[in-house]
Amino acid sequence: MPRTRSDLPATGPVRLGPDSRAALRPAAVGIDTGFWQARRASNAHVSIPQGPALLEAAGNLHNLRLAAGTAAGEFQGAYPFVDTDVYKWLEAAAWQLAQASDGDQAPDDDLAAEVGRIVALVAGAQQPDGYLNTWFQLVKGGERYKDLRWGHELYCAGHLIQAALAHHRATGSGELLDVARKFADHIDSVFGPPGSGKPIDGIDGHPEVETALVELYRETGERRYLDLAAYFVDRYGHGLLGGEAYCQDRIPLREATNVEGHAVRQLYLLAAAADLATETGDTELRTAAERLWHAMTTTKTHLTGGLGAHHEEEDFGDPYELPNERAYCETCAAIASIQWSWRMALLTGEARYSDLIERTLFNGFLAGVSLDGERWLYVNPLQVRDGHTDPGGDQSARRTRWFRCACCPPNVMRLLASLEHYLASSDDNGLQIHQYVSGRYASDQAVIRSETDYPWHGTIALTVEETPAEPWTLSLRIPQWCREFRVRCGQETYEGPAADGWLRLERTWSPGDQVVLELSLEPRLTAADPRVDAVRGCVAIERGPLVYCLEGVDHPGGGLDDIVVDTTRPLAVKHRPDLLGGVTTVVAAGSRRHLPDTGWWPYAPVDESPDSPQQDGEPVELTAVPYYAWANREDGSMRVWLPTS
């Protein structure tokens, strides 16, 4: 039975406040078939349901019981932020409940019961004055806010607030929201600028509470939450945490010229800056966020949208320092990037932010979870060499069932479960489609049905289901990667280019009107800015929004490190329903080097170097698979960037 506009979940992780300066408002979307539905099904039926057992096994729930005094034993886990694994799972489950409330009720009841049980555990662990952090309550003897640099107390509060908002929006229950507000009120009573009468002038080593406080303001209308978020954001960069870039404390955002330090911390802080610019009209903060986004994309973003160049400190590297095998690209950083970019998209109305979201969703983010929803990557390298010795642990290049620092898995769960909140927007003039899915898009008054097999095929068929009588504008994002497109709208046809990334169709629409967008998905070879040293002399294979890679398993008989791609030969596309849950592969011509033995020293004068090995190499057909699907067959080698000689 077709759903109406009102069936679609209308509010997500970003609601706008009454005084918002955003160009666009989030619009409702329902995903019902296609690429993302499959990934969300695995999230709904495997990842999220398995969460409570994993949190039980890791001790996170046990810690809550300990804090509540309903169990005995030792604190489990190595970090002061283990509670956030529970909060992020709760947020994911709440968004999932919001999904499920429209459909089949059977799995809902189980999940709702699990959510209710765990919400009660959280509520039970809270201290009478609102404070809640099991590590400090149990391990540190109730000591509070003494180690802001590493303690993560406000970071934990932020995830609690976000879980509570999702729970409230999904279920209407105020149970978890009461817990979160009590903690937020406690924080507001403790933290404030000098002269405010609050006992502590401080910030958390890991930004996160700021976006949560803005959203709590939006939910409750209480301005003091917004003010507290603004206070926190502006106190970074003034040495309160010792001045380290790692903690975002080296330089204030308003003065910074590029992103730096721990990637997730930087990105959560910038998401908050975008929220504040939206709600308060702070143009200096907006300008800083725009400047830093541009600096990040031009100099510090991997092809996959992945962010972070160093294992040590999980931080951004220098400009153009974008290693492949040591790309950090934490899955959480991809998520944080999407959250920041979505706020920028709403604030500015500019399409490029959603270009980056699309790239990140299909590549740097989605690689973080296995196709079966059961195994995870914390770091997302762009290369694993033949002969790789993996250290195991959280920073492994091999998919892992759960992590000691398990921040990424429930973060993936919450983003997949709330994905529809990042896909479309509306304004007074109409509806803007940012990402193409099969399902429905709805502004306040219009509903559009979308059918597509994107990203495998480039045709998106849109049908107007509900529309006001007055003319309005349907805006379609033409992806940055797309060199050719065509739109048929009734008898009219439009072809590119779309200068600012939007194709705008202003019409008087009638139910049944059709718009067919065709994006050319010709596979392409991509090169990098020559300052990206790590990929000099290499190309990557892309098709539509997907970055491709070679895997060793598809290239037996010598591994990947001697593979050279022939850029003079055409790329071919092969649909493979049998492979990796059904993917389109790209086939390229290449060769395998046979290098002469040059003794014990691998460096030689240029004029003594072996002749171009491409001419001598053995021809090899190269089969590229989407990067997001790598490491789902065996623990082998992988390369995104391929040498051309």
Next chain:
Amino acid sequence: MPRTRSDLPATGPVRLGPDSRAALRPAAVGIDTGFWQARRASNAHVSIPQGPALLEAAGNLHNLRLAAGTAAGEFQGAYPFVDTDVYKWLEAAAWQLAQASDGDQAPDDDLAAEVGRIVALVAGAQQPDGYLNTWFQLVKGGERYKDLRWGHELYCAGHLIQAALAHHRATGSGELLDVARKFADHIDSVFGPPGSGKPIDGIDGHPEVETALVELYRETGERRYLDLAAYFVDRYGHGLLGGEAYCQDRIPLREATNVEGHAVRQLYLLAAAADLATETGDTELRTAAERLWHAMTTTKTHLTGGLGAHHEEEDFGDPYELPNERAYCETCAAIASIQWSWRMALLTGEARYSDLIERTLFNGFLAGVSLDGERWLYVNPLQVRDGHTDPGGDQSARRTRWFRCACCPPNVMRLLASLEHYLASSDDNGLQIHQYVSGRYASDQAVIRSETDYPWHGTIALTVEETPAEPWTLSLRIPQWCREFRVRCGQETYEGPAADGWLRLERTWSPGDQVVLELSLEPRLTAADPRVDAVRGCVAIERGPLVYCLEGVDHPGGGLDDIVVDTTRPLAVKHRPDLLGGVTTVVAAGSRRHLPDTGWWPYAPVDESPDSPQQDGEPVELTAVPYYAWANREDGSMRVWLPTS
């Protein structure tokens, strides 16, 4: 006054035992002028004399007094191995005393007094049963050997033994040697294989004690020290430390196919393996060491001889994973590599080991200390980008006065102070010159005077000063990098190549005979094996044994990251006595790219990439300076590998 053979210090860090299977014996060398004399002068007059004050300031000496009960207060320092800073300084000072005993006495007395004072502190801190580690005595309440993975107790013992051997050899005093033997005997009473009756079957997370025990066996003739070293070496790789590659515990050396894990740990362990193969004739261990040396040089060695590819865990990367900006190349790893290679050179007689020693000495090692001897690098990157944000601390790319983990500075001091022990060897047939310095080389019966301005000039003039009447062979190493050489010996002339790296001159020699070796020092452009992804499309400038780099300070007006080298134009050599203490620079033709603004995304289809920027770039004269001398002027950018387009 010319010194005679007997004046030269005859024994160094590697003496051979009575049953040694080594092909070569260490020969005595005295360095009196030239390149290395200048570096050693800075070591003798600045680095070593400043050591005690730095060790006092960092608390290392205070800890010894605390352990002796002669001072009150808290333990200083963050690591269980802080005692080794003292031991390595003592070793350096002892070798320095051995130098000075031939010359000017004035500085000697001060240094000897300092050494005596600190030896007494060490002796005072030792516990009655021989155990000595201030961290465990003071911080861990006397707990012992409970945390072998991280405790470094045997590692500390190893450095104590090495300091004691140097002290004994330099001064004849047994005071420190008694302390060291007492600790070694204690360890021998505690550690042993199952069934030995010893209480612990275990190894240290950081190999080091093994080479020290072999040398203690050589000094004392006590076979049980050799047996203990052999036991330790063979217990790595069996999971006693949890099986981590980091601690050399993933796989036994005898089975390993490449170097792995923490670089310094791997290299110290391999040095011990070479020692054991030398003393015991264990051919399986010798084969493993040869195999691993070859694997390391072909796949895991930077152009500078630097070793270690990851900041995280300070470890080797995968084969051909040799990043530039994140090259770790710990100074201590360069030293460990020299120590291992020297043992291999003696064991096998093969020249390639000394080829790597030369490369490492002049580049990866020497960059670790500033020209003035006062500032240090712990990590030695091959690139620092324009706009580099340095985190400071031990892993900084900026020279630092001292480190929290101060392993490298006194390690540099001890190698410079004992450098003459790594330069020449002898066997029953004659003398082999491995490294060219100005000074004297002496086998048991012959003395050769050497005059050279190497590495600035390629002429080495050798004069026979003492010789037996019987014919013997003077062997000269022809460096692996050298494509043209000439030797004049009386009326005869030899020209390359030298197939196995040695030019052998068998003669009946007379005092006054002259041999002049001329090594062509034409500057050259060097390329890497194409599997070294990090330097694809790049060349490096080299001249003789020196690797060169560009520094930002020599290329004002736009930094280094847009510099392209023109490989079609000749390189020029310019001697610059005014620069960096006097260096030969290499001047190359290049250009600076001017890239068009391509918007916010730095990746584009190959056919839309900007034209070859080399054609559009602004011509720039590139001035390359020796890598060892970088970062002695300002904290700017630096590159070893230069893009060719």
